[in-house]
Every structure is written in structure tokens, then in C-alpha cells.
Amino acid sequence: MSGETMKNKLFKSLWAVSLLSFAATAVDARPPGLDPQARKELRNAGLDRYVGKFKPGAPEVMGDWDKYTFDTENGDGPICIAGTPLTVFHQQREAKKLLVVLDGGGACVQNSYACSILADDTPPGDSGIFADGFAPFGIDNPLADWSKLFVSYCDGSVFSGDNELEDPNFPVGPVRYHRGVRNLTAALDLARDLHPNAKQVMLSGISAGGYGVNNFAPSIYRLIFPPSADLFVLNDSGPGLSNPFLGAVLQDNDWNFSQFYPESCVDCSPLPGANQAAYLLWTLENDRGYKGALYSTDGDSVIRSFTFIPTQQGYRDLLLDTTDPVAAAYPGRYKRFIRSGSEDHTALSFFGYYLFEANTVPLYQWVGEFIAGGPGWVDIVEDFVPAP
Numbered sequence: 001m002s003g004e005t006m007k008n009k010l011f012k013s014l015w016a017v018s019l020l021s022f023a024a025t026a027v028d029a030r031p032p033g034l035d036p037q038a039r040k041e042l043r044n045a046g047l048d049r050y051v052g053k054f055k056p057g058a059p060e061v062m063g064d065w066d067k068y069t070f071d072t073e074n075g076d077g078p079i080c081i082a083g084t085p086l087t088v089f090h091q092q093r094e095a096k097k098l099l100v101v102l103d104g105g106g107a108c109v110q111n112s113y114a115c116s117i118l119a120d121d122t123p124p125g126d127s128g129i130f131a132d133g134f135a136p137f138g139i140d141n142p143l144a145d146w147s148k149l150f151v152s153y154c155d156g157s158v159f160s161g162d163n164e165l166e167d168p169n170f171p172v173g174p175v176r177y178h179r180g181v182r183n184l185t186a187a188l189d190l191a192r193d194l195h196p197n198a199k200q201v202m203l204s205g206i207s208a209g210g211y212g213v214n215n216f217a218p219s220i221y222r223l224i225f226p227p228s229a230d231l232f233v234l235n236d237s238g239p240g241l242s243n244p245f246l247g248a249v250l251q252d253n254d255w256n257f258s259q260f261y262p263e264s265c266v267d268c269s270p271l272p273g274a275n276q277a278a279y280l281l282w283t284l285e286n287d288r289g290y291k292g293a294l295y296s297t298d299g300d301s302v303i304r305s306f307t308f309i310p311t312q313q314g315y316r317d318l319l320l321d322t323t324d325p326v327a328a329a330y331p332g333r334y335k336r337f338i339r340s341g342s343e344d345h346t347a348l349s350f351f352g353y354y355l356f357e358a359n360t361v362p363l364y365q366w367v368g369e370f371i372a373g374g375p376g377w378v379d380i381v382e383d384f385v386p387a388p
Contacts, residue, residue: 034287035287037286038262038286041263042222045260045263046260047219047223050182054071054073054077054182056068056069056071056088057069057071065150066090066092067087068088068089069086070085072084075175078186079179079182081108081156088186090148091123091130091148091150092147093144093145093147095198096197097198098148098149098200098202099146100187100202101124101130102206102217103116103120103151103209104206104237104238106207106208107156108156108157109253109254110165113171114306116156129143129353134353142365143367149187151184153209155177156180157178158211159183159184159205159208160180160212160216160257160260161254161257162182162255163255164176176254180212180257181260184220188221188224188225198225199229199230200229200371201225201230202232203217203231205236205238207302208238210238211238211240213233213234214235214279214280215240216279218231218283227289230291231289231290232293232370232371233292234367235292235293237297237302237345239319240277240279241276241307241322242276242307243307243308243309244273245273246272247273249271251270252270258270264282265282277323277326284329284334291333293336293370294323294336296319296337296338297343297387298315298316298320298338298342298384300345301343320338320381323336335377335379338382339358340385342387361380
């Protein structure tokens, strides 16, 4: 082989290495947080239409919490389903760490009114994720030093709707206000005003609130907060499921949430048979700063009642069929804590946060590893055990 040929081969090898190095650098150089094109699509869909629009009144001090109440603005502001004001509660701790909790309370559609219709009057009790720990067992809460923003749930549309309907059958008034996106945006605007320099933010939702963080809450958060803040999403028993044979058509007719689907989320649909993880997958694909954690039991009696799934095995199959592909596609950024042998619903707001275990791992400990990025944050799906 001639010296010239060897030089050519060496040059080509070095050039190939340079290209690979450049490609790796280009990937790492992507902007943090939400992809710019995805941000544009969300804005085109109108998901930012209420950003900066609403301010609450002066806070009312309630112990170590402040209570904020929003003006309904004659139905155009943040508002509960029955036309009453929205409330949000804030507890100051470490300014750069913020936990936002979306409360739960069912869902309402035409002739089915199983939802909270009024906002909370008082802040959450000193238990579960809101406590410093669980004294009877000497357990410390890994989120004890985080500031907390608790958002009342009263819109009936799992923080995802934007619609107003006349409904003569609604027992508390002639009009239903499904203002979930409006309420959620107002609360996150308040969170940003109170914590403009937050470096770590966790969006958590309980039940209906879990559906909220499974849906639009992370996207609205990205339209309000700077991209430098880390985003953790902790979903307590709101996995975004609907009956696969019914879809979410009735809900969309009343709540009008599908208007907010971004153009490139081609699988996002309320129709029967649609991929129920489509929006979550779109979010993970387009927000490389997103880290998500799901807690659930595989026999959750409440979600089963709303999805008309009679058996634990049927619900488990739907839960895993929906979330297995997500965990497989994003193993470093999405993990589950799924307990079997139980029909329990939710854990974060009471002692279950400290005492519930999956494969001998306590939930509170798993959450601590989640926010620390520790080796104990692993995907846990217990083997099937029939619920009592």
C-alpha cells in the first residue's frame, strides 16, 4: 500500500471521527426544555391564550399557608364548574424548590355529575406529601423543604377543558363552566410570580389532578416558566386512561380539550381505539427536560368506575398496555410504581405516601430517589396478585 493511500485512509478516518463528534455535540447543544417547534405548535393550538391574563386578590393568611382567591370575571376568569371562585394555597419553604399539587375530585359530563363543584376553603392538612414526615415511624419527607402550591380542583374537566355549556339537568345551576385550562394557567402564573427563580419544579396531581399533569400541565408550565428550571412530574393515580371501546368522546364534547392538541401529535385523539399515551409520548419526545413518575395500583377501584372496567385484570391490562411502551421508549425519564393486590386509589395526601410499598420499596423513598436522580429510582411493576 502506498504512503499516499495510507494518508487518504487516515484522513477519511479522522474526518469520520470528526463528523461523529460534531453530531454528538449538535445533539447535546439542543436548547433545554421544550423544543422551539413544539412550543410554536402549542401556541398555535391556543394553549398559551390565558398566560398572564389573571391575577388573584390579596392573600389571606391561614397558619403557614396563604390563600389566594381569583375573581370569576363574570364567567370569563378562573372559575369553578358552578360559577364560584377558584382558590389556590401557597406554603413558603425553600424559594428555589417548588412543588405544585393539582387536587383531585372526579369528572363531570352531561347527566353524570361525579365531580367536586366548589374550591377548597382551607389548605391541605399536615399529612402525606404536605407534612415534614411521618412521626410514628420516624420517616422524613424528601420534599419537606420544598415550597408548595396547592391548586383546588373544581372545573370538572381534569384541568383540561375550556368550554361553557347550558345544562338544565346540572343540579347546581343552568351553566357548567369547564375552565380547567384557564384555572391551571392562572395557578401556574401565580407559581411563577411567587417563585421567579425556581430551579426545581415538580408538577404533581392527585386523581383528576393526575390526569391534569398527564395532559396539558407540563406544556403550560413550559409556556410560563424559564427553560432553566428542572421539571419533575409526579402523577398519583391519574394515568390518563379511558375505556378503549368508548374513548373520551363524551368528555371532549363537553370539555373541548382536543382543540389544544399540537399539530405534530398525529396520534392524539379522543376517539375509541386511539393511543391513550399519545400526548404523554409527544411531551417526552419534545421536552428533553421532562422526567415523569407514575404511582398507581393495578386494581384502582375509582378509575375503574370512571372507565367502566369491571375487573382488576382488565384494568391492569389497560394500564400496562398503555404505559409499557412509554417506559420502554424513555427508560431514563419515565418510570412507574405500580402496586398489585390492591384496589386503593391515591397515596400522596395521606399516610400511604410513607407506608405503601412495591417490591419492598417504600413510595416516599422512591420519590426521593426520583428528585435526586439516584439509583433507587427504578421502574417497579409488581407481579399480579388478586386484590382482596
